[in-house]
Amino acid sequence: MSLVSLAFAGSVGMTFVILACALPQFKVWWPFFVVLFYILCPIPTMIARRHTDSTGGTNSTGMETAIFITMGILVSSFALPIVLARAGGIMWGACYLTLAGNVIVYLTILGFFTIFDMDDSDYAMWAQLINPARAQKLNKYIVQQHFNAIKAIYEDLNICSHPERLYNMDEKGYRLTIHHQHKVFAAEGTKWVHVVAQEHAENITIAMCVNATGNTVPPMVIFKGKILRPEFCDYMPPGTLVKMATKGSMTTELFVQFINHLGQFKSQGKCLLIFDGASLHLDARIVDTADAHDIVLYCLPSNTTHELQPLDKSVNKSYEHFWDEN
Template sequence: MRRWPRIRLVRPAALSMSRAKCSQEEVVDSYFKKLEATLKKYSLEMRPDLIYNVHESGFNAEHKPVKVVGCRSFRHHPQAITSPRSALTTLIACGNAAGDSLPPFLIFKGKRVNSDLRKGALPGTKFEMSDSGWSNSDIFLTYMKTHFLPFVDERRKAEEHVLLICDGHKSHITPDVIDFAREKNIVIFILPAHTSHFLQPLDVGLFSPMKSAYNAACSRFMRDHVGLVITGYNICELVCQAHRMAMTVSNLKSSFRATGIIPFSPQVTKKDICSCSDLVTSTKNNNNAASDARNATTAEYLRETSVKQPEKKLQVSTIWSGCNGDFGVLEGPGCKQATSDIFDTN
């Protein structure tokens, strides 16, 4: 390599097969066309304060040690004591293109919130419990009602619409969530499947520095509390420290800018489209495979919902037609696409 000073060895980032197949120019172009139409429909092109992105990330006591300064003559890598893996704690993070961020919303594993779990929380932090520590449809609806809506209503006029960009996880597209969002003028916009690594603002510019800040906070805790390990009672304080350091105005603005949302610029993501997808299979087959997989998963979930809650059948139909079985705006009643095949039991 010394003979070629202009080149260097680079370790490529790992990319799953599903992400490689879906990171295609046709998918991205369609996404930006729908996004542009939505921004124009609700007059949000120049309103970064009304464009939000929400996403979840998991944390536990096991952390990655930060780098340390060492002598070049050391033959062995230095070691750092870490804590054992603990139960998962989920953070629901949200911010807008103007740089405003919501306080943390933390989900702990368990049945009842212990007051000791709240130690070190930032002002406005909310807490919920679940059997797994992950979010679910009920918790996300609670988040929308008790955390997102009050924050948004303080920053908009009553008749103004808010755009909420999120991935297509089933907890985000339940009938109750869609009904609530429609009632409160919240426009939910679903990202294309398996494209959050370059289209979702929080994934692109926030969660990486947040994880780094969390690892640094954990390392400081281990250094300042010799002989102790991090437990679930320390997670809130550490996550809130990382949240405060990562969810800054500049980071949020740059994340929405890097994903081409505000200012609206589809070209900025072209460099992130996976060129190796052409080596996997043809573009047409890739799109069909990704769409079929997404449609099958969504159809199965909506079918189960309609069976368990017959009164929600019409609402479920409108959800499916609102996102056209793929991605875009979930608008509820008024969608015209037929969806009888979802409920066909013959």
Template structure:
């Protein structure tokens, strides 16, 4: 970063200056896991499963597997303390009906793995961000969008669209979002706590983990709670 390379003794001196830093050798797979995953145990597992299915005449559609489903949320918050409707990106190619009924102004999309992409970010920018800020821009002056340097945020299409709608794109310096990104510092901390609490309440209420079809509704409930408690409103 500074065009210089550390000397051989640099690490030793660094550790001496920072006793809170502990050095450890990387560890491989847990020995218990390595022992547990073998042909005999795996074979017996599937034999027991087959026996259970036959004993109770279980249909294939009644066999469920627990898994994690990634959902990406695109957020934007105004410096005056108001928020815009977020965008949600689900993995796969289907959007649950329950998600579409939460709020017609919330943009929903899908991708193969639930991640954002150049295209999806551009579509969120055109279909969600621009219409919302346009209705709130009472002064008619340019809108400034502060964002991190993710590749999907700096495409030529995004830049051209921003220019056409009098929006100024202002990128944060690389590797500084942990301190300079307003949402990371003042919003997402309270949001993470609110979301964890919302998931716990959901589990107690329904007796199961958060379901994909309920993510949008439950997230918006958590967002409202976190937004009210956020210190960023006081700071701005």
């Protein structure tokens, strides 16, 4: 029996004891109390089993527990006027304490109080979807191998003493058109309101880079198309590299240009650049360009960037959230 079931059974049982002491003809009412008690006590377990799936997980646990805690409150409320009419101060206080205990348990279930720890099954979380490739690659062996390899590079380049030489680069695509529904004013009774907008959003790619001390490199912005219009460069941060691509995404040629762009703003000395393992990044021209700028390249393991890419976990995740709200 769970903690919630015990709390419910205790509250109902205490209420019955109070009623038995308050009402006359105790022996006449006692069988009724026993039968009613055994009828009500299995309710929490029955509801929990009803809302348990094949994997053993539960759903809507908070609402179900709130329902049968509410039943305990109602029973206590039913006992209160009888006790007030027939009992003295001690029984009056006991009934008040029982009712207050039921209310506190009810509020605890709803999350207003944390006076005791709930069972693990009483917590519900939204599951994050992950494709099979990422689930297979993100294992203990690959992750440990990654940290061992990058630790060796840190020691070789003395990164711990020069964190300004450690850079992380990530790409992120954003939609420029309306990407969620907007609320508008309309006449009362109107069923449909249309907003003229492109059904297929236009995407741009932003390649951002920052070092371990928090200093940023001017980003690279990639628009979809072939002709770079002057207005595309308006309101950009100083030093931003604006380029065009057929699909509006990064290519091998553009990544070579990004390495040259990074070479103009990086710190003095040999630097380390951490980036994801996209196939377009694996090209001899990229390696030669990085060597020319004294940059060491480190490619993150494939299908693990959702957990191992620093910019993806911190900056881009927050930026995407606020971008979608606007």
